[in-house]
Amino acid sequence: MQNVYPSMPDTTEDAQRAQAPTPSSAMSPAMSPAIASATTHTATAAASTAAPSSAAATTAAVTPAPMPVATPPARPLTIAEEIDALTDPSFMTSLARGLAVVKAFSDQRRAMTIAQISHKTGIPRAAVRRCLYTLKQLGYADSEANNFFLKPKILTLGYSYLSSTPLTVSAQPCLNQLSRTLNESCSLAVLEDNEVLYISRSQTSRVLSVALNAGSRLPAYCTSLGRVLLAGLPDALLDQYLSKAKLVAYTDRTVVNEGRLREIIAETRQRGFAIVEEELEIGLRSIAVPVRGASGATVAALNIGAQATRVSRSQLEQTFLPALLTAAAELSVLLP
Numbered sequence: 001m002q003n004v005y006p007s008m009p010d011t012t013e014d015a016q017r018a019q020a021p022t023p024s025s026a027m028s029p030a031m032s033p034a035i036a037s038a039t040t041h042t043a044t045a046a047a048s049t050a051a052p053s054s055a056a057a058t059t060a061a062v063t064p065a066p067m068p069v070a071t072p073p074a075r076p077l078t079i080a081e082e083i084d085a086l087t088d089p090s091f092m093t094s095l096a097r098g099l100a101v102v103k104a105f106s107d108q109r110r111a112m113t114i115a116q117i118s119h120k121t122g123i124p125r126a127a128v129r130r131c132l133y134t135l136k137q138l139g140y141a142d143s144e145a146n147n148f149f150l151k152p153k154i155l156t157l158g159y160s161y162l163s164s165t166p167l168t169v170s171a172q173p174c175l176n177q178l179s180r181t182l183n184e185s186c187s188l189a190v191l192e193d194n195e196v197l198y199i200s201r202s203q204t205s206r207v208l209s210v211a212l213n214a215g216s217r218l219p220a221y222c223t224s225l226g227r228v229l230l231a232g233l234p235d236a237l238l239d240q241y242l243s244k245a246k247l248v249a250y251t252d253r254t255v256v257n258e259g260r261l262r263e264i265i266a267e268t269r270q271r272g273f274a275i276v277e278e279e280l281e282i283g284l285r286s287i288a289v290p291v292r293g294a295s296g297a298t299v300a301a302l303n304i305g306a307q308a309t310r311v312s313r314s315q316l317e318q319t320f321l322p323a324l325l326t327a328a329a330e331l332s333v334l335l336p
Helices: 011-019 033-062 079-084 093-104 114-121 125-138 152-162 166-182 224-231 235-244 258-271 313-332
Strands: 141-144 147-150 185-192 195-202 217-219 274-277 284-292 298-307
Touching: 079 093, 079 114, 093 114, 093 125, 114 125, 125 141, 125 147, 166 185, 166 195, 166 298, 166 313, 185 224, 185 313, 195 224, 217 224, 224 258, 224 274, 224 284, 224 298, 235 258, 258 274, 274 313, 284 313, 298 313
Parallel strands: none
Antiparallel strands: 141 147, 185 195, 185 298, 195 217, 274 284, 284 298
16 A cells, blocks of 8 residues: 655654764864863963064064163262372371362462362361461461462471472572573473473463462372373373372363373373473474483473464474483483
């Protein structure tokens, strides 16, 4: 008998096919926890490995290179700080302060108040007042209103040195003769406390804006006298001087570069003389030679200064230099 009803699906087989996993759901965590866990762990590890490299690249791209930090120059010590730094039990701080007060006076500041001296030296006002009171009582200083000034008696302190040094005693006639021969001012100086200290001078006309006499001081690095004296120093002492010297430009021609200054000093050693042109003051040209002792060491320096408009550099070398060398040889005989 023919079946007139359509065939019905096997509900059991269809249900099994519907529940069978598809390829896309085979890796589902619900169907395979172990495999899904392994996959997740692998992806996380890869991401964590790549992240630092990417972050480092980004940081390197956006982080600027560190800028060098400039070290501010050390502030030079005041006179009072230099005195206080000397902690030797035998050192007399009060005497050092008194001498510093005396040295504070100059031809630009012949009369000063206690406040001005304190500002210039760094010494407390109370200490300055006691020093001035002592100097006044001993006759080395005096005052008018609030202004203090030195008295002629202060010259006896320097005269003790000048009268006891053979070079200074006999140098003046030699300098006078040299000055008359060349009709120019000449000076004899030594290196003292990193400065040129004039110990004798014969002057025909004033070539500097400041008066120069025995006891006057000028910087060593930009004067012919100073460069000759620096050239006579051992290398260790020259290094010490350059480490402390404050190179200030007095004119637009002043050499303030330490490297260039070393070259000039080396040239001075080789040539045996120094010429400085308008480095200390515009319009001033000078030449200097060493005065040597019996051992050959430079003890002092002898120079001639002239107006640049009147005396040329070639004239300094051809006319003035031979006369300077002759006078320096005569002065060397006086030295031990």
